[in-house]
Amino acid sequence: MSVSPSLDPLVTRLRAVGCVFAEDEARLLVAGARTPAELDAMVAMRVAGLPLEHVLGWAEFCGLRIAVDPGVFVPRRRTEFLVRQAVSLASPGVVVLDLCCGSGALGLAVASALGEVELHATDIDPVAVRCAVRNIAAVGGRAYVGDVYQSLPTTLLGRVDLLLANAPYVPSGKVALMPPEAREHEPRVALDGGSDGLEVLRRVAAEAPRWLASGGHLLVETGERQAPRIVDIFAVAGLVPRVARCDEPEATVVIGTRPWEATTSRPGPPAVP
Structure with missing residues (x-):
């Protein structure tokens, strides 16, 4: 100015x-x-009361400036922990799917950290997808409008190495308790996870093995108290679950890995520190 x-x-x-x-x-x-x-x-x-990110038109996330249009979910700093976990599990050249992508911040951050990746993103909200298209274009990403896996190309079946799902996990009855910036200016579909907060995550986990490559990983952010139930949900879906936690910022990520198949010709997963 x-x-x-x-x-x-x-x-x-x-x-x-x-x-x-x-x-x-x-x-x-x-x-x-x-x-x-x-x-x-x-x-x-x-x-x-408009969120600062909507006023500025961008949010800082993982050292990147992410475009955030009015009405689009604002990426949280705590979700940077999920990105770090994802990056530690992969290497350049992987296939990344950002599910419930919002602005596309997670997929863009992972792609920027790893270098060349094949990036796909999807969200049920067309306003969010238009925003995501702008953000991920620089890394060659593609975005689709659809409910969970609904609009993804079938060519992705069995090929996804990193499935990032920052799906809504706030119980319906607690959305009204969220800060006004969120509940009044972000789409409810990006916040409301149903009666117990896990309805969307159940759907994500149930279909994940069909889309994941052998040894591929599903990563979701959740509340600390919800993590044990998500571990059970992942196990029922056939994924091998584990929980990662971070104290600052306070964040909980549940990671589910599709077991390696004896017949696969893909190399084994990288070691995790």
């Missing part, structure tokens, strides 16, 4: 509406505005 206003009045306005990191937000808003009038409009949107 050509004009550099004092941050103090902006910080005061942002603090008054409960912005915890008001100073950081003020700097980002000033940097993102091209004119004083645009800055005023952006601050007004933020004060009205």
Whole structure:
């Protein structure tokens, strides 16, 4: 912005509406505005409760700037742990599927970390898919509109090495308890996991073995208390489950691996530290 206003009045306005990191937000808003009038409009949107990422048009995730359109789920910092787990299990050249992809942040982050991959992404929300298309185009990714596996090309059956599924896992009765930024400005379909929070994840796990390559991995983010039930769900689906946890930020990821088949000619999975 050509004009550099004092941050103090902006910080005061942002603090008054409960912005915890008001100073950081003020700097980002000033940097993102091209004119004083645009800055005023952006601050007004933020004060009205629009998520900062929707005001700016992007979110920082795994060191990348991810485009996030209004109404699209904002990638959370805790989900970077899922990306790190996925990257540790793979090498360049793998086939990656970002299920319930939202903005496509997970697939893009994994592809950027590994280098050349074959990336596919899908989401039931066409607004999210349009956003994902823009984000993953730089790494040659393709995105589809559909419910879970519904719209994926059948050529992916049995070929997916990394299946990333940041599916909704908030129980329906607890969505109303989420922060207003989420429940009022992100699509409910990206938050509501059904009566116990696991309805979508059950569907994801049940079909995962058909899409996974031998030795391929399904990774899902979940709440710590839900993890034992997801372990059971993965086991019933024929996957070998394990739980990975991170204290900072607090994150829980359940990983399910399709067992290697004796007849496969693919090399074994890489060692995990």
